[in-house]
Amino acid sequence: xxxxxxxxxxxxxxxxxxxxxxxxxxxxxxxxxxxxxxxxxxxxxxxxxxxxxxxxxxxxxxxxxxxxxxxxxxxxxxxxxxxxxxxxxxxxxxxxxxxxxxxxxxxxxxxxxx
Amino acid sequence: xxxxxxxxxxxxxxxxxxxxxxxxxxxxxxxxxxxxxxxxxxxxxxxxxxxxxxxxxxxxxxxxxxxxxxxxxxxxxxxxxxxxxxxxxxxxxxxxxxxxxxxxxxxxxxxx
Numbered sequence: 478x479x480x481x482x483x484x485x486x487x488x489x490x491x492x493x494x495x496x497x498x499x500x501x502x503x504x505x506x507x508x509x510x511x512x513x514x515x516x517x518x519x520x521x522x523x524x525x526x527x528x529x530x531x532x533x534x535x536x537x538x539x540x541x542x543x544x545x546x547x548x549x550x551x552x553x554x555x556x557x558x559x560x561x562x563x564x565x566x567x568x569x570x571x572x573x574x575x576x577x578x579x580x581x582x583x584x585x586x587x588x589x590x591x
Numbered sequence: 592x593x594x595x596x597x598x599x600x601x602x603x604x605x606x607x608x609x610x611x612x613x614x615x616x617x618x619x620x621x622x623x624x625x626x627x628x629x630x631x632x633x634x635x636x637x638x639x640x641x642x643x644x645x646x647x648x649x650x651x652x653x654x655x656x657x658x659x660x661x662x663x664x665x666x667x668x669x670x671x672x673x674x675x676x677x678x679x680x681x682x683x684x685x686x687x688x689x690x691x692x693x694x695x696x697x698x699x700x701x702x703x
Binding site: 481483509511519520521522523526568570572574578579580581582583584585587 | 625627632633634635636637640680689690691692693694695696
């Protein structure tokens with residue numbers, strides 16, 4: 478299957494700071510990338526969908542000013558958690574898909590806000 | 592509301608047994624279903640998929656069955672191994688969007 482790389486795999490930051498997470502499709506051009514959030518022992522919840530060169534579409538209840546998504550190229554999307562607080566601590570997962578194919582997932586980023 | 596759900600949160604089996612993980616969905620418009628395996632601290636890994644025009648699909652040691660009449664999906668793992676221990680999610684999408692909506696998840700524990 479296609480390879481999606483997410484970086485960093487773990488990050489600890491202080492409350493009030495911002496954190497950027499990168500998602501790269503290594504061997505294909507991703508027309509669409511998705512960002513998910515997962516709390517312990519729970520399912521993945523879709524946060525937003527982004528298409529290259531256009532604004533992300535956020536799911537209901539997800540603050541777009543809090544979770545900034547940039548999809549500047551066909552191989553890179555970034556999620557920036559702005560002014561992070563302890564309640565933002567979670568496992569963030571990206572996925573990427575080519576047109577009309579299934580999505581491939583990154584390995585996830587464990588964010589801990591202290 | 593519309594959702595994809597799982598019947599059993601935890602399934603414990605002995606190594607070598609066959610495992611069956613079930614999933615119910617409520618949206619009759621769903622036309623593409625995927626099973627994912629997620630190991631601790633990792634992202635979901637694609638296992639197998641099935642489209643709504645099929646009722647069975649087989650892979651290596653895995654089989655997915657789809658019953659559209661009762662909106663039920665199952666994943667069968669043959670000769671379960673300790674390395675199969677993980678959380679398994681079913682996901683559905685519709686209308687060619689390929690944006691998976693995940694169910695609750697089932698934790699599979701394989702005892703050696």
